[in-house]
Amino acid sequence: MKLNRKLNAALATFAVAGMSVAFAGCAGETGMIAAGDAAERVYVAPGEHDEFYAFLSGGYSGQLSVWGLPSARLFRVIPVFSQDPESGYGYSEESKGMLQTSYGFIPWDDSHHPVLSRTNGTADGRWIFINGNNTPRIARIDLTKFETVEILELPNTGGNHASSFVTENTEYVFGASRFSIPVEQDLDVSIDSYRENFDGALTFIRVDPESGEMELDFQVQVPPYHYDLARSGMGVSGDWVFFTSYNTEQAHTLLEIEASRNDKDFILAVNWRRAAEAAANGAGRDVPGTYFHNRYDPGVGTAVSEQKQGVRLLQPSELQGAMYFLPTPKSPHGVDIDPTGEYIVAGGKLATVIPVHSFSRMQQAIADGAIVETIMGIPVLDYDATIVGEVQNPGLGPLHTEFDGRGYAYTSVYISSEIVKWSLETFEVVDRIDAYYSIGHLMLTHGDTRDPQPRYLIGLTKTARDRFLPVGPKQNHPAQLYDVSGDRMVLLKDFPTIGEPHYAQGIRADLISGNARRIYELSENQHPQVTRRPGDARVEREGKVVRVYMTSIRSHFTPDNIEGVEVGDTVYFHVTNLEQDWDVTHGIAIKGATNAEIILVPGQTKTLKWVPTRTGIYPFYCTAFCSALHQEMQGYVRVSAPGSGVPISWRTGTRGSSN
Ligand code: RUQ
Ligand code: CUA
Numbered sequence: 001m002k003l004n005r006k007l008n009a010a011l012a013t014f015a016v017a018g019m020s021v022a023f024a025g026c027a028g029e030t031g032m033i034a035a036g037d038a039a040e041r042v043y044v045a046p047g048e049h050d051e052f053y054a055f056l057s058g059g060y061s062g063q064l065s066v067w068g069l070p071s072a073r074l075f076r077v078i079p080v081f082s083q084d085p086e087s088g089y090g091y092s093e094e095s096k097g098m099l100q101t102s103y104g105f106i107p108w109d110d111s112h113h114p115v116l117s118r119t120n121g122t123a124d125g126r127w128i129f130i131n132g133n134n135t136p137r138i139a140r141i142d143l144t145k146f147e148t149v150e151i152l153e154l155p156n157t158g159g160n161h162a163s164s165f166v167t168e169n170t171e172y173v174f175g176a177s178r179f180s181i182p183v184e185q186d187l188d189v190s191i192d193s194y195r196e197n198f199d200g201a202l203t204f205i206r207v208d209p210e211s212g213e214m215e216l217d218f219q220v221q222v223p224p225y226h227y228d229l230a231r232s233g234m235g236v237s238g239d240w241v242f243f244t245s246y247n248t249e250q251a252h253t254l255l256e257i258e259a260s261r262n263d264k265d266f267i268l269a270v271n272w273r274r275a276a277e278a279a280a281n282g283a284g285r286d287v288p289g290t291y292f293h294n295r296y297d298p299g300v301g302t303a304v305s306e307q308k309q310g311v312r313l314l315q316p317s318e319l320q321g322a323m324y325f326l327p328t329p330k331s332p333h334g335v336d337i338d339p340t341g342e343y344i345v346a347g348g349k350l351a352t353v354i355p356v357h358s359f360s361r362m363q364q365a366i367a368d369g370a371i372v373e374t375i376m377g378i379p380v381l382d383y384d385a386t387i388v389g390e391v392q393n394p395g396l397g398p399l400h401t402e403f404d405g406r407g408y409a410y411t412s413v414y415i416s417s418e419i420v421k422w423s424l425e426t427f428e429v430v431d432r433i434d435a436y437y438s439i440g441h442l443m444l445t446h447g448d449t450r451d452p453q454p455r456y457l458i459g460l461t462k463t464a465r466d467r468f469l470p471v472g473p474k475q476n477h478p479a480q481l482y483d484v485s486g487d488r489m490v491l492l493k494d495f496p497t498i499g500e501p502h503y504a505q506g507i508r509a510d511l512i513s514g515n516a517r518r519i520y521e522l523s524e525n526q527h528p529q530v531t532r533r534p535g536d537a538r539v540e541r542e543g544k545v546v547r548v549y550m551t552s553i554r555s556h557f558t559p560d561n562i563e564g565v566e567v568g569d570t571v572y573f574h575v576t577n578l579e580q581d582w583d584v585t586h587g588i589a590i591k592g593a594t595n596a597e598i599i600l601v602p603g604q605t606k607t608l609k610w611v612p613t614r615t616g617i618y619p620f621y622c623t624a625f626c627s628a629l630h631q632e633m634q635g636y637v638r639v640s641a642p643g644s645g646v647p648i649s650w651r652t653g654t655r656g657s658s659n
Helices: 002-024 035-042 093-099 191-197 272-280 359-368
Strands: 052-057 064-069 073-078 115-119 122-132 137-142 147-153 172-176 200-207 214-222 226-232 240-246 264-271 285-297 302-314 323-329 332-337 343-348 354-358 371-375 378-381 387-391 398-403 408-413 418-423 429-434 439-444 456-461 478-483 490-496 504-508 538-542 545-553 556-558 561-566 570-577 586-590 598-600 605-610 616-621 634-640 649-651
Touching (some): 035 490, 052 456, 093 285, 093 302, 093 605, 115 504, 122 504, 172 240, 172 272, 200 272, 214 272, 214 285, 264 272, 264 332, 264 343, 323 343, 323 354, 343 359, 343 398, 343 408, 354 359, 359 378, 439 504, 456 504, 538 561, 545 586, 570 586, 570 598, 586 605
Parallel strands (some): 214 302, 323 378, 545 570, 561 634
Antiparallel strands (some): 052 064, 052 504, 064 073, 115 122, 137 147, 147 285, 200 214, 226 240, 264 323, 332 343, 343 354, 354 387, 398 408, 408 418, 418 429, 439 456, 456 478, 545 556, 561 649, 586 598, 586 616, 616 634
């Protein structure tokens, strides 16, 4: 790798010296091209648009970021599981409900795997789902608004990592326990009773085909292994979903060693269609399970949180013929399905090969009864009966694979920090390229769907070290952009990302851009505290609660002078942005509020809560530079002592009323 880096540097130097032409011909052989050529391939002229959207998970930021490819320009960060002071998400009264869980309000999570909704196995650009790993949840983001509109908590689950992955027509989205725990809710037992009391759980969530709304359909109890990743089948395997598992050793301490003993762990294949039928026909039993279902109601512009109870739990014994273990070396991480649905590719973190199972061989093995043992009612198929190839010499630590639809697969390899391209026909490596440094996931545009568009590949690497100007001991995680349209992979660019992107999705821009909304229609705003005209703005006292019904339009708030608030009051600013022009945003913040600002897009109503604790004069102002007179967009609230008798009054200029 060191050598290659030197070579790269040398090439760059030559390119600068005007010798790029001499090296252009080398690209085919080396996977490296001159800097000028690479620059041209990522260049999107000012005012022009990118060819693809890329959605990168935020990892421990809890969010999802939106980029353009090939320019690698950041468009937006969509808040999902974490409070976001930039937008007021998780701070405004309307959005707080999105972060409610059975453990209370949680301002953070660890988001891993975004997945786009699909129609006929193809990304359709309607929604994107992403999992929260820590307090198990799945979120759905509406891609007309690029906003989180739903978060569903998963009960009886520890670490929802094998998520979110959807079936070919988004019938189901899946979750699973990465850390097995007792499925019996809140059970207080010794950790040493792992084998007796701990369980794995798979969660099947039904998705409404029209609205996208999720509904926890049922769970399946499975042996207490760690379920790491999942993929639903496609085409021939479209009725199946595949989960990787590790820790078949059932260790509960020092997993680094204890969970690395077995030569093989498993891929768990589940016929989701048959499981869903069984659940619908009454299989399983109802067990306790407390979880929150939070939905953003677009009509009233507010998150509605519902606490739900109980879940249907099925046993593998009730799913005879619908669940099989495929032995897989060694502590597999990713499992990925090729566009035909025939190949099931695992990434054994500690394996020396990339094992490839075949779906038709799996079917044959089932028909032949090639079963080596049965665990908790789940038959274990013979490894040799299902395996169709092992990619030799893939590098150390293969993790994740994507496909180009032309017969090649691309696997990220963590320890040797490279991407290997291999043939699905010969299972031989045909190309490899360095990743800087320690690659985790990779994403090829549409490369996890039935119709990959082999243009770009992003490698999501874990450490930047010397790639960028140093910014102290903590550097942002980088990504590398490769061109995969030719025979050889070509590194085009590297760029720092936000949070720690685990996985990403890439989609042709035209599948989304035409549907993106520009404003919210004021006429459709059904928020209970909407103020449609400045003339309707007012301040009302209801006991200790003061409600400010406020409007914002360039460049003033109505009202902007408010008196009669007392220490001990709870003040709600219900602000409606009256603008109906694309991208004219106002915000509001008030001195001393233990809160963030709120940002309002055109036509939207949001509420900022404020509990003043001291008397005095409190300025508030618009936080978004909205117009030439943005600096003038401000106001004052007078806060008096309790019982001071100052009457509620309000005004803006001469237009407001006062009483
Ligand atoms: S992980 S580096 Cu959360 Cu998907 Cu594999
Ligand atoms: Cu409104 Cu600045």
